[in-house]
Amino acid sequence: MKKEHLPPNAKRVFTGVIFDVYQWDQKMYDGSTKPFEVVARRDTVVVIPVIGNKILIQHEQQPQREETVIAPPGGRRDEDEEPLAAAKRELLEETGYTADTWELWRTEYPHNKIIYTIYTFIARDCHAVQKQQLDGGEKITPKLITFDEFLMLSDNPAFGEKHLIPTLLRARLDAEQREELYKIIFGEKK
């Protein structure tokens, strides 16, 4: 859900590291009142980096998780940080790359009862300017994959960006949507 959907009488009752909790009394259809509750989570940015005709994807390990996750670069947006600034920072830290062309592809509010936004950017014409600068909680191996391999990540249980799966499946289902996605990512006709 969007932050704008929080009613004016909602009160923040808990402030955490990445989650806050809001509560309010909700008037029901029958005139009664019920306690309602949502959480707000720090927003995240996702970057689809394009290098030539390939997409950069990462095999990631995190300390509290057993399995390797396959996902594009990205991470948490700092408070008061613009989404694009966060995307540039995460791409640089995780890959050492900067990009000449940035486009905000989509802004999503993926969960009910959770105030949370995922900003997905396309970063075209990426080039290396420094080494990876990972924090102590990241182990990341970059891989360059083709557009077809990117679409097939929708069948890979290790793919971590679940919010992209319907788009990848639709591109496999429909030639027009496939071409449209190709243009969105590479900025040109196949």
Next chain:
Amino acid sequence: MKKEHLPPNAKRVFTGVIFDVYQWDQKMYDGSTKPFEVVARRDTVVVIPVIGNKILIQHEQQPQREETVIAPPGGRRDEDEEPLAAAKRELLEETGYTADTWELWRTEYPHNKIIYTIYTFIARDCHAVQKQQLDGGEKITPKLITFDEFLMLSDNPAFGEKHLIPTLLRARLDAEQREELYKIIFGEKK
């Protein structure tokens, strides 16, 4: 994520209406320690009710939301309530139906950093035994739809069970997966 993935040193630091918050100190790869945080949300059950060769779906309105949501019956599992008992209760309350045959179709943990389980049941051979018993926060209109209409809900922005969308798209993409899904829902070959 699953509750089992919560580390033993995690402490519940907030208890809410539907969300609890847990925190712990996570040892990182470089030996340093960082505060980690997840929330736990009450589990939900989803019921796919089958009546003849149709699927029952609901058009739902809720007081804090403007748009109508299209979704199968379902709702929150009470604490200490078995998932199947919650599914039977929600089907009866929302539709007035009971079912002769119940199958747990899938158990999902859809979000990172959120301990939350969605149990999806198939309820076959449904028949009406009472009227809807809605609470003051529900307005629900039932609709009977075909299997094909059910698959096409994957393209409908009003469809509320986002976790089912990849399965519906895969059934549209692949004849075998389509037949498999048909069997799962109707318990027979088309």
